[in-house]
Amino acid sequence: MTEIINPSLDLFAEIERLKREQNAVILAHYYQEPDIQDIADVLGDSLALARKAQDTDADVIVLCGVHFMAETAKILNPTKKVVVPDMNAGCSLADSCKPEDLAKLKAENPKHVVVSYVNTTAAVKALSDYCCTSSNATAVVASIPKDKPIIFAPDVNLGRYVQEQTGRDMLLWQGTCVVHETFNEKYVLDLLAKNPRSELIAHPECEPPILRHAHFIGSTKKLLDYTKSSAATVFVVATESGILHAMRKGAPEKTFFEAAPSRDKDPTCGCSTCPYMKLNTLEKVFLCLRDLKPEVVLDEQLRLAALRPIERMVAIG
Ligand code: SF4
Known part of the structure; x- marks a missing residue:
């Protein structure tokens, strides 16, 4: 059970001190709640x-x-000691890909190169030739010799998008993100119709009916950059709602709509809110800094096996 924190404590000052x-x-990831984004x-x-974690001098x-x-x-x-505010903050994509199932698929397709999205466990990364993020998935796949077929796991929507971009022979794992798979085409089209000068911008983890209508498709960071550089002033954003905080800070004169109601606005929907990301709170950040736990600990053999595909990911794109 999470400790009850004295409400008079200035958590922002305490976190800075600790x-x-x-x-x-x-x-902090862009999908964290605004207070956590602001203290990061x-x-x-x-x-x-990942790149910052690799380079940091902090203990x-x-x-x-x-x-x-x-x-x-x-x-x-x-x-380094790596701690997290909430050890239960998982991911539906990571859950969808068990190492034993990926090992079986690899054994059935021995000529395939395995590319796994970073949204996987260390055990799945250890079975992979390359890791990638949505920022560099296309570049990672394009860097693999053209005659090699590819197993891409676990996000089927990102995999399909990369396949279309690269024309590669890819066997796609059928995992999905609980946030990006739930956007509703009719809801999005209604929102666009009500805001005639708006542009739909979408993450490639979204399903084809959403991507088909998108004016721009890109990773979280690319969507953020696009909202700053685009001449458009109104955006319907089809990705996790946390990014809207950074978008509004980056372009305060522009207007942003979530492509689905977030959980705080409609508790029965929550389509654009990741239930895992939002397990983290400012209170839990304070506690994990104070107590230096919960700590992520890894078996060294597993770590070394997972390192090579991650290093390839960090180096590309
Ligand atoms: S939004 Fe949540 S469930 Fe979806 S990929 Fe990110 S962490 Fe996983």
Whole structure:
């Protein structure tokens, strides 16, 4: 059970103090709640957080995201203590791909190169030739010799999108993200019709009926950059709702709509809110900095097996 924190405590000041005392760095994903984004030393997508985790001089990495991101940080920088606000912050994609099932598919297709999305467990990464994020998935697949067929796991929508971009022979795992698979085409079209000058921008984890209508498709970071550089001033955003905080800060004069009601606006829907990402709270960040737990610990053999595909991911794109 999470400890009850004294409500008079200034958590922002306490976190700053503890960060200095522990020589810690806070790395936060764009899907975290706004307060966590605002106290982060580095705010980024999976690829940026992995690169920062690899380079940091801090003794402690507080990874405010989901478990596979913290595991990736530990794999890349094993001498650091890696802690997470909530150990239960998982991911539907990581859950969909069990290492024993991927091992079986590999054995049935021995000529295939295995590319796994970073949203997987260390055990699945250890079975992979390459990892990728949505930022560099197309570049990673394009870097593989053209005569090699590819197993792409676990996101079927990202896999299909990369397959269309590269024309490669790809066997797609059938995993999905609980957020991106639930956007509704009719809801999105109604929203676009009500805001005639708006543009739909979508993450490639969305299903084809959504991607078909998108003016721009890109990873979380690419969507964010697009909202700053585009001449458009109104956007319907088909990805996790947390990114709207960074979009509004980056282009305060522009208007952003979620492509589905988020959980705080409609508790019966929550289509654009990741239930895993939102397990993390400012209180839990404070507690994990104070107590330096829960800590991500990895078997060294497993870590080494997962390192090579992650290093390839970090180097590409
Ligand atoms: S938004 Fe989707 S892919 Fe990202 S952590 Fe949540 S369930 Fe996983």
